[in-house]
Amino acid sequence: MPHLKDGLSFKSRLSVLVFHHTVVALLLTNTCAGESQLIGPLQPIVAMIGHDVILPCQLDPAEDATVMTVEWARPDLEPRFVHVLHDGLELDEKKYHLYMGRTSLLNNQLMYGDVSLKLATVKLSDEGKYKCFIPTLSKEMLIDLVVGAASSPVLTINKDTSAVVLDCESKGWHPKPELFWLDGEGNLLPAGAPETVRGPDGLYTVSSRVTVEKSHSNSYTCRVQQHKIQQTRETQIHLEDGVFMNKSNCSAANITTGLAVVLLCVVVVVFFVYFWRTNKLETQQREELNNLGEEGPTEEERERQKLMAEKEREELEKQLTKLESELKEVKKNEETEKKLKEDAEKMKDEYKELLRKTNLVLKNRGSELEIRLTSTQKKTMKSSEKKDGKVKAVAEALKETNAVFDEVQRKF
Template identity: 60%
Template sequence: MLNADTKLLKSHPTPLIVLVFHLLLTHFCRGQFQLIGSSQPIVATLGHDIILPCHLDPAEDASGLTLEWTRADLNPRFVHVWRDGQELESKKHPSFEGRTSLFIDELKLGNISLKVSKVKIGDQGTYRCFIPSPGKQSSVQLVVAAVFSPVLSLAGIDKDTSGVVLQCESKGWYPEPEVVWLDGEGNLLSAGPTETVRGPDDLYTVSSRVTVEKRHSNNFTCRVQQKNINQTRETHIYISDDFFEVQSSSFTLTVGLAVSLAVCILLILLLVFFVWKWRQNIIINKRSHRGNSDKGEEKNCSKRNKTEDQRETLMADGTVQMEVLNKGKGKKKNKHKTEQQLKEEQQRREEAENRVKRVLTLFSEELETRKNEVKLKQSELQQLREEKQKIQNNLQTPKEDLENKHEEVHVFIFIY
């Protein structure tokens, strides 16, 4: 009878034995979990919130454990410390004060992921999720990125090729990006060197220029990219054929105006030369006339002296009538000679005046013709400028739209 009871007890264990076995199994298996983080870098957008993943596998209640998030390059190295059911603010690094938190309600499920608010450039680094007992840990790499769409604008005209110069600028990038230009078919364009400026906030501003000419497709793209974080932003612009024609016409008109101005200056110099020459001739004629007058006066004086001698002789001989007759003839001869000189001088003066009038007439006609040409060119230039202004206004609208959308661009990449 006793043997039968013993066999029955061995074949059917009591609930007490099952409970003891369960407790022993739980005691020996406790702490055999693993911490699972992320094998790939976590990319965070500057100024946004990010979650650094870490959880227990298999899932287990972690609310009563000591949890530490640290970064080896910091002093102190603690980013977040959880002990005895509460956070220890005094141990964490000052730069993370008020910016880290755990998901309290999910600790019971084994989720000990860390939330970092308002990510900064200095938050970039490798974080360690650590449970001191039983010494389990996992690492998560955080990469901070700042990306913004570029802004395209017209920078001017290349006088050598009459091409349009485009400028691309993008502010607030991290890490440093590169800039490439593409045409409508996706081919790379040859552009000048990229200018890079790093600001006091460690963010990069990049700008680049390219000269484009009229093509089959006048679509152009400025692409700003950061390959390490796999981030790309690009902006497109379309330039109409009319705009290229306006720029070419404007360049031709400018050359024409320069040539016309040079011709006008040459004509003015010629006019000044002719006027100067004419005045020199007048001065020479006056000097010649004065010399002739002096000679005439000397001759008159000589004749008067001779006449006086004759008069004295005639008076001595009593021939007063002969003296009067000779004197009348001398005056008549001198008067005739003086009138002839005046006529010659008057004739030379009239000829000089006529020459100057002809030159002035020709210059006036040429100047009036150039004025009409300049007015016509100015009218065409004003029309071209108005067309250019319309095109620029049309291009300004998408530019303003892009600037308004800068603040709406948000990128969240969570890699688990």
């Protein structure tokens, strides 16, 4: 889950407040003798939208301002008055309409010469220069009010591309903020210039995106800040290793899958060609032996061979089903890909062993045929040349059997 961090803590706010009042206190101690002066902060006052703010203005030396006329105004407005106090009464008819019901003086501090203005529920339109003026003394002071707004950024992962792209967006800022990307060690990440848009409400929306790669921590932070209002917001995200399935990994998985499929096809083709050639050879051998007057395989032998072949086919089908199931899992993750490689090697060894066994059966049958041929040759030495021709045919069959055996051996 993203972790939100408020850039200006309570401790920081307290420090700013203490600093502000320290400046005012120093100014109060540096007054000249004689006529009272209006003093206030030298730096702009910062107020956040929706909060209340006090614009300091103080007579020095202190003098009772209860019966004085106190004017607060903004020179850029018409009418310019924000708050007017005359003979202890507030004159609303002179105020600019947007300040109605939102301004007041600190009545319990007027007797001490404090004519500060309290402005409630600050709006963006309140930003500007304010003039504190006492006509009877012909004294005035200008205060700059900066209105700020900040919000925490929102991080999302873009899954529409092969790379891992992080999007960051933060709405509702004023003034215009800055945006940075940081890695888990706090180093800046290279990213394009952020896009900043100002909405109809006068607030800014800033957004940016960055392409990231797998790192030691896999932690990334989007930080948005505005130094003028001393505000910082950031959001952190931690990515799992599985998110980083880049193109190279996908290609490796595809290559592995392709090789496994090719190997499967080769094994199936060799297997069926082998059985087709074996059945054909057995048929030819039976015909030749019958022509020589020899008795072919008994019914019991044929049944046994049939059961053996059926068992081998069933075993192969089981292996093929198992391999197909494992191929479907190859694209899940890298660990599955590694396991598939190991299983593929094991399957290849099993097929070799199966082929070795079937070749052994073929070789035994060839030996059996060779024995029968020898026996036939002995019996036919005194026979006619017709018999000799049949013996040659059996020899040819044996030769073909040996050729098949050699061919299978070359395949593996």
